[in-house]
Amino acid sequence: MPGTTQPTTVHDNLVLEPRDVHFDWSRLPLHWIPDEPMATHTINVLHLLLPEGERWFVKVFKDALPLITDQQLREEVLGFIGQEAIHAEAHQEVLDHLLGQGLDPRPYVRQISWLFHRVLGDKPGLTPTQRRENIIERVAFVAAIEHFTAFLGNWALNSPGLDRAKADPTMLDLLRWHGAEEVEHRSVAFDLMVHLDPGYLRRVRGMAVSGPLLVHLWIRGTRFMLAADPTLNGSIRPSWREAQQVARRGLLPEPARMLRSALRYFRPGYHPTQEGSSSQALAYLATSPAAREGNH
Known part of the structure; x- marks a missing residue:
């Protein structure tokens, strides 16, 4: 059950390996959840945020x-870096496909790039002590964001509403393959943060900054995608009420559940293994069409 503590034996023996994947986007419709542009584009925000975001994760973890x-944590971090680099490329392919369909994501992506490279990027002229502090602070931001990606991954693995709505199978596989790897490596960023700074304040500050920023970027991204969709002519304006209605049909995560998940992060005894199931994630990864295709 989501939210219950999972046995950690799978996690303890886990070796994170980047999986070669292959997706064919040539037949992906613009609204890959049929007749559901709001749900489609709300999830499409992943493709706007993740290529730049995950390249930034890789840079922070290399630093x-x-x-x-x-040594064990170092091996997990190296596996995490490999997986995140492949995630970034997979979502970049979708952006390229959207551009070919007449929806230009580049204005928003340029803003995201500026945020990660200029605002959250390296600060020149720091002393060694300041640089170490800056790296640890950014690791704490990654740990908080990874809490959300694990939540979304767990939702994607347990979202029969998308199947009922006849969502495009290739996009579903992308969401579930990526989601399963997020669940699989959900502890790495948190464990790295605690390894570098076991203090509770660092964790709180990471979530206090990253949580509201992520929500803000997601809302802006959804508005951008709906406005940029050439088939809608600006006819759909997103609202919380509509998001709730779409979530009740199982096409989006429920905002209240996401909020409760974020609040769990503040519990002193929290650990990411309490979220999602490694066994379920590994079972999906063993059957993912894209992962199996990439390994042939």
């Missing part, structure tokens, strides 16, 4: 590697 003194 953190020299600070790691635990």
Whole structure:
């Protein structure tokens, strides 16, 4: 059951390996959930945020590697870096496909790129002590964001509403393959943060900054996608009421559940293994069409 503590034996013996995947987007319709542009484009925000975001994760974790003194954690971080790099490329392919369908995502992506590279990127002229502090602070931001990606991954793996709505099978596989890997490596960023700074304040600050920022970016991204969709002519304006209605049909995560999940992050005894199921994630990864195709 989501939210219950899972046995950690799978996690303890886990070796994170980047999986070669192959997706064919040539037949993807613009509204890949039929007759559901609001749900389609709300989820499409993933493709706007993740290529730049996950490249930033990779950069932060590469910067953190020299600070790691635990060999097992170092191996997990290297596996995480490999998986995130492949995620970024997979979502980039969707952006390229959207551009070919007349929806230009580049204005919004440029803003996201500026945020990650200029606002959250390297700060020149820092002393070694300041640089270490800056790296740990950014690791805490990643840990908080990874809490949300694991929540979304767990939702994607347990979202029969998308199947009932006849969502495009290739996009469903992307969401579930990526979601399963997010569940699989959900502990790595948190464990790295605690390894570098076991203090509770760092965790709280990471979520206090990243949580509201992520919600803000998602709302703006949804508005952008609906406005940029050439078939809608600006006819759909997103609202919380509509988001709730779509979520009740099982096409989006329920905002209240996401909020409760974020609040669990603040519990002193929290650990990411309490969210989602490694066994379920690994079972999907063993059957994912894209992962199986990429390994042939």
